[in-house]
Amino acid sequence: MRSGSGGVRIGIIxxxxxxxxxVLTNVRTIEVETRYGAVELKVGEYKGGEVAFIARHGWxxxxxxxxxxxxxxxxxxxxLGVQRIIATSAVGSLRLEMQPGxxxxxxxxxxxxxxxxxxxxxxxEGNFRHIDFTEPYCPExxxxxxxxxxKLGAAVHPKGCYVCTEGPRFETPAEIRMFSELGADVVGxxxxxxxxxxxxxxxxxxxxxxxxxxxxxxxPTPLTxxxxxxxxxxxxxxxxxxxxxxxxxxxxxxxxxxxxxKP
Numbered sequence: 001m002r003s004g005s006g007g008v009r010i011g012i013i014x015x016x017x018x019x020x021x022x023v024l025t026n027v028r029t030i031e032v033e034t035r036y037g038a039v040e041l042k043v044g045e046y047k048g049g050e051v052a053f054i055a056r057h058g059w060x061x062x063x064x065x066x067x068x069x070x071x072x073x074x075x076x077x078x079x080l081g082v083q084r085i086i087a088t089s090a091v092g093s094l095r096l097e098m099q100p101g102x103x104x105x106x107x108x109x110x111x112x113x114x115x116x117x118x119x120x121x122x123x124x125e126g127n128f129r130h131i132d133f134t135e136p137y138c139p140e141x142x143x144x145x146x147x148x149x150x151k152l153g154a155a156v157h158p159k160g161c162y163v164c165t166e167g168p169r170f171e172t173p174a175e176i177r178m179f180s181e182l183g184a185d186v187v188g189x190x191x192x193x194x195x196x197x198x199x200x201x202x203x204x205x206x207x208x209x210x211x212x213x214x215x216x217x218x219x220p221t222p223l224t225x226x227x228x229x230x231x232x233x234x235x236x237x238x239x240x241x242x243x244x245x246x247x248x249x250x251x252x253x254x255x256x257x258x259x260x261x262k263p
Contacts, residue, residue, distance in 0.1 A: 007081040008043060010247060011052040013073065015088045015190060015232075023244050024051055032076035037069050039076035046247050052080050056087075056190060061229075065167035065189035071117055074197040083254065084204040086141060086246055087194060088239060090228050091162065091186035092215040094176060100231055103149045103242075104160035104186055104209045105142050107135075110179070111192045114166045118193040120200045129200070136195055140256050141206025141246065148245030149208075154238055160185040160209065164192035173217025187215050202259040208242055210235055 024044025032039045042053045054073050057063045077085060091104065098104055111118075121128035142158075149156035163179045165171055167189035171179070179187060191207060198205035212231035213219055232239070 008050045008052045008077075009081060009083050009252070010049070010250070011054065011077040011080070011082040011085045012243060013054050013056050013085060013087040013194065015056050015090055023240050023247070024053065027053075032079055034072045034075040034079065036072035036075055039069070039072050041076060043080070046244070049247075051247060052077055052082055066113075066116060068190065070193050070197055071120065074194065074201060074203070075120075078201050078203065082203065083259075084138070084141060084250065085198050085206070086145075086243060087191070087205065087207045088243075089162075089188055089191055089207050089209045090212045090232050091188045091209045092170075092213050092219075092223070093186055093211045094163075094180045094215050094218065095185050096214075096218070098157055098160070098185060098211050099155070100211050100213055101155065101235060102211045103145075103154055103156040104211060105145050105149070105156065105158050106137055106162045106186075106191070106207045106209055107142065107159045108161040109136055109192055109195065110161060110163040110182060110184055112163055112165050112179075113192055116166075116193055118196060120197060131196075131199055133196075133199070135257070136199070136205075138204035138206045138256050138258050140250065140254065141204055144246040144250050145206060145208055145242060148242045149238075151245065152238055152241055154242075157185075162191050162207075162209070163187050165189055170223045171216055176215045176217050186211065199258060204254060204256060204258040206246075208239060210239065 027042050027044035146158050161184050163184035195205050212228040
């Protein structure tokens with residue numbers, strides 16, 4: 001990452017098991033006011049540039065997936081000047097070849113959430129746009145994640161379709177069978193509307209997704225939150241190493257189409 005003159009250019013959203021910006025130095029805590037609420041985040045330095053960090057579930061993992069203020073989080077990052085967002089995510093696998101401990105670099109999603117505020121475009125005074133989502137995740141961030149996961153010798157799947165459910169409960173085996181038939185590869189509870197909101201504001205978004213377990217009906221044992229957290233913690237060093245690689249080498253100037261929000 002090269003430093004720029006426009007303040008904070010990159011944001012990290014840490015999911016389950018990734019609560020602290022340990023890759024950053026000179027970290028300070030700030031609060032950003034948005035029309036959707038206040039957001040407490042941390043800003044630190046890495047290789048001469050400033051990076052913002054948000055703990056998606058709160059610093060003590062106290063906020064459930066359906067209770068996260070997604071709009072406030074994304075808006076706060078935009079206010080700081082962030083153009084690229086790198087998120088981490090714990091996912092359940094619907095495919096036997098996508099094993100616990102593997103990384104999946106998401107390229108598509110299916111939305112099965114039900115009650116979340118999911119857009120900035122609410123129609124007030126004609127303020128709405130139809131955003132193209134042919135390529136939901138930033139190709140430049142995806143390429144960087146794939147490259148550094150491979151460099152570390154990690155098992156990485158370069159594509160994956162994420163189905164987002166409402167939570168906080170885990171899914172039923174019947175739901176997992178349906179999602180699999182629809183083409184989903186992994187399941188989680190937080191990537192939507194995060195990826196949607198980022199694109200609406202013209203921000204790049206990519207996800208370091210870690211498989212923590214097989215989904216219901218595939219897993220031989222009942223699912224627990226503890227196993228998800230444990231796998232993320234066991235792989236925390238690799239996750240941090242991937243984040244550091246992406247931060248260090250992603251170009252300052254964007255060559256993708258993520259910032260083009262008009263059809």
